Amino acid sequence: MSQGYHGAFGGAFIPEILHETFRRLTVAYETARADPAFWASYLQLMENYSGRPTPLTLADNLSREFGGRRVYIKREDLNQTGAHKANNVMGQGLLVKRMGKRRVIAETGAGQHGVATATMAARMGLECVIYMGAEDVERQRPNVFWMEQLGARVVPVTSGSRTLKDAINEALRDWVGSMDDTHYLLGTACGAHPFPEMVAWFQSIIGEEARRQILTQAGTLPTHVYACVGGGSNALGIFQAFLNDPDVALVGVEAGGEGLASGRHAARLAGDGVVGVAHGYKTFFLQNADGQMRDTHSVAAGLDYVGVSPILAHLHAQGRVRFAAATDSEVVSALKHLMRAEGIIPALESSHAVAQALKELPELPADAVVIINLSGRGDKDIFTVADALDDPGWRHFIRSKAENYARRDEHNQIFQGKESGQ
Numbered sequence: 085m086s087q088g089y090h091g092a093f094g095g096a097f098i099p100e101i102l103h104e105t106f107r108r109l110t111v112a113y114e115t116a117r118a119d120p121a122f123w124a125s126y127l128q129l130m131e132n133y134s135g136r137p138t139p140l141t142l143a144d145n146l147s148r149e150f151g152g153r154r155v156y157i158k159r160e161d162l163n164q165t166g167a168h169k170a171n172n173v174m175g176q177g178l179l180v181k182r183m184g185k186r187r188v189i190a191e192t193g194a195g196q197h198g199v200a201t202a203t204m205a206a207r208m209g210l211e212c213v214i215y216m217g218a219e220d221v222e223r224q225r226p227n228v229f230w231m232e233q234l235g236a237r238v239v240p241v242t243s244g245s246r247t248l249k250d251a252i253n254e255a256l257r258d259w260v261g262s263m264d265d266t267h268y269l270l271g272t273a274c275g276a277h278p279f280p281e282m283v284a285w286f287q288s289i290i291g292e293e294a295r296r297q298i299l300t301q302a303g304t305l306p307t308h309v310y311a312c313v314g315g316g317s318n319a320l321g322i323f324q325a326f327l328n329d330p331d332v333a334l335v336g337v338e339a340g341g342e343g344l345a346s347g348r349h350a351a352r353l354a355g356d357g358v359v360g361v362a363h364g365y366k367t368f369f370l371q372n373a374d375g376q377m378r379d380t381h382s383v384a385a386g387l388d389y390v391g392v393s394p395i396l397a398h399l400h401a402q403g404r405v406r407f408a409a410a411t412d413s414e415v416v417s418a419l420k421h422l423m424r425a426e427g428i429i430p431a432l433e434s435s436h437a438v439a440q441a442l443k444e445l446p447e448l449p450a451d452a453v454v455i456i457n458l459s460g461r462g463d464k465d466i467f468t469v470a471d472a473l474d475d476p477g478w479r480h481f482i483r484s485k486a487e488n489y490a491r492r493d494e495h496n497q498i499f500q501g502k503e504s505g506q
């Protein structure tokens with residue numbers, strides 16, 4: 085690897101003005117990586133603050149349902165803030181302290197990365213601004229609420245498709261004007277070098293644990309590992325530990341949205357992504373014939389992104405990781421299936437990995453040992469899932485809440501009117 089290239093992918097396509105900032109970040113990251121004390125302090129923080137190691141849970145009922153094929157679930161949903169995003173933000177937070185910066189900015193899609201960043205900033209005493217597509221602000225209001233309560237400023241981005249790619253553009257614009265005291269805390273294994281490699285390094289904690297745990301619990305390596313792929317951080321986090329084990333099949337699951345033929349999806353590697361350069365790096369992007377970025381769609385805001393990690397693009401080109409896509413409706417069914425079978429509520433993003441595993445399990449060898457990386461928990465998705473399931477009890481609850489608020493607003497208006505003598 086040179087200059088952050090992974091085969092033909094990666095690199096650092098950044099404006100001249102950011103060169104020095106990236107150079108300093110690369111030095112800070114490489115110095116930390118070479119320093120065992122840094123990783124030890126990271127491990128300690130993750131153990132004592134985030135609740136690691138996360139369990140590897142044998143899904144007994146699913147295993148029985150699929151004829152004794154063993155299904156294990158890596159529980160990133162049990163991290164502080166409910167997703168694997170905590171691994172990356174805490175690691176980068178430690179680096180920010182080492183670099184002596186006082187402010188962090190971040191982009192977020194599902195909001196999980198934003199909540200994780202705001203949490204880290206609160207703990208480490210950093211100022212925090214989060215850029216978020218206006219559509220995602222609507223879809224993920226509970227996460228916006230928490231980011232604000234944690235002390236972050238959330239900036240809704242109204243340009244373009246009002247989703248993650250537009251939030252990234254806006255965050256980069258901020259960074260160009262603030263890089264002296266600000267770190268851009270990228271949430272996934274994308275962007276210009278050294279971000280993909282650095283984020284993958286912090287997330288490698290998932291696979292390190294999972295490998296040890298499966299050897300202890302199952303007495304063997306897994307035959308299959310499934311992980312959802314937005315930018316690719318949770319997938320790389322778990323895949324890295326098995327890259328040199330050719331008998332372990334690694335499956336990355338992208339957002340099939342309304343189906344690949346509909347054009348409304350976010351499947352770059354399993355779909356029709358084309359190699360290009362954007363957001364500071366070279367990878368597969370969903371583009372139209374003129375090379376313009378296409379709008380993407382997924383029921384899961386965290387997978388609704390136009391590019392994909394250059395490291396995964398390389399592993400795809402090498403044939404080491406297989407890519408598949410799960411549709412929105414398959415994902416909602418998988419979510420229900422896992423809840424009912426195991427009492428685990430997965431995030432919509434993670435449910436893509438569950439959906440693909442459920443699709444393939446009946447065809448796998450009888451002695452298959454499967455790990456599903458459950459990147460996050462589903463309570464953030466309650467509005468989307470309740471909508472998708474068209475739950476009448478939930479509809480009633482929201483309607484009566486809205487009526488209560490309307491009554492309260494009316495009362496306040498009358499009261500204020502009386503006070504001002506109107």
Ligand SMILES: Cc1ncc(COP(=O)(O)O)c(C=O)c1O
Pocket residue numbers: 167168169193194195196197271272273312313314315316317318319385386387431433434459460461
């Ligand atoms: C729970 C969860 N899983 C997965 C993702 C996708 O990101 P990545 O591919 O970097 O793991 C997100 C992104 O927001 C997320 O919140």
